[in-house]
Amino acid sequence: AQSVTQPDIHITVSEGASLELRCNYSYGATPYLFWYVQSPGQGLQLLLKYFSGDTLVQGIKGFEAEFKRSQSSFNLRKPSVHWSDAAEYFCAVGANSGGYQKVTFGTGTKLQVIP
Amino acid sequence: SQTIHQWPATLVQPVGSPLSLECTVEGTSNPNLYWYRQAAGRGLQLLFYSVGIGQISSEVPQNLSASRPQDRQFILSSKKLLLSDSGFYLCAWRGNRGNTIYFGEGSWLTVV
Numbered sequence: 001a002q003s004v005t006q007p008d009i010h011i012t013v014s015e016g017a018s019l020e021l022r023c024n025y026s027y028g029a030t031p032y033l034f035w036y037v038q039s040p041g042q043g044l045q046l047l048l049k050y051f052s053g054d055t056l057v058q059g060i061k062g063f064e065a066e067f068k069r070s071q072s073s074f075n076l077r078k079p080s081v082h083w084s085d086a087a088e089y090f091c092a093v094g095a096n097s098g099g100y101q102k103v104t105f106g107t108g109t110k111l112q113v114i115p
Numbered sequence: 116s117q118t119i120h121q122w123p124a125t126l127v128q129p130v131g132s133p134l135s136l137e138c139t140v141e142g143t144s145n146p147n148l149y150w151y152r153q154a155a156g157r158g159l160q161l162l163f164y165s166v167g168i169g170q171i172s173s174e175v176p177q178n179l180s181a182s183r184p185q186d187r188q189f190i191l192s193s194k195k196l197l198l199s200d201s202g203f204y205l206c207a208w209r210g211n212r213g214n215t216i217y218f219g220e221g222s223w224l225t226v227v
Contacts, residue, residue, distance in 0.1 A: 037216075041221075042220060042221065043121075044207075044218040045218075046215060046217065049214075089157070090159065096214075107158035
């Protein structure tokens, strides 16, 4: 069975600083990997995804993530954080199981941006 | 383009009352449909998924049930709500040839 670990529950960064959110997964084969963002009281919005190919994937809002098979990681990065990036971020791993896509989410990392 | 609608957005219900949350998807056919719950300060827990009309699978035993009466309609129900059913419920869909799950806006349920 797959699993996802987001070791940081809360992260605080200054506006304009760089950001890296950590994600480690466990899955026997090559997984489908996702990052979602959730603003308070809202649904989840897909930031980016990795299925295969180039291990550095670009997403919306200036985010990128790098798949590192040797480290079982899929960390999310942004070179310069904006105040509007304050939200909760979820890493997820997906796998096809019996004809449907089972997606397992991490427990999330809450990002606070300070002026 | 595909859209997903979920309602009601907010619900306050007394313990022991019934529940019905509805979700519809437009712009696609035969999607995989999902219900997730997000309790305060916790991650997302998959409750139910459906690969077709009348086909429902439950991930965890609970006080809730799901139904799929039409191809693009997914309903989450309870006959008698418990306090522990409070949370944020998210409907989601995946195209039958895709690998990405897309979420609705969610429904806040408070059981009092």
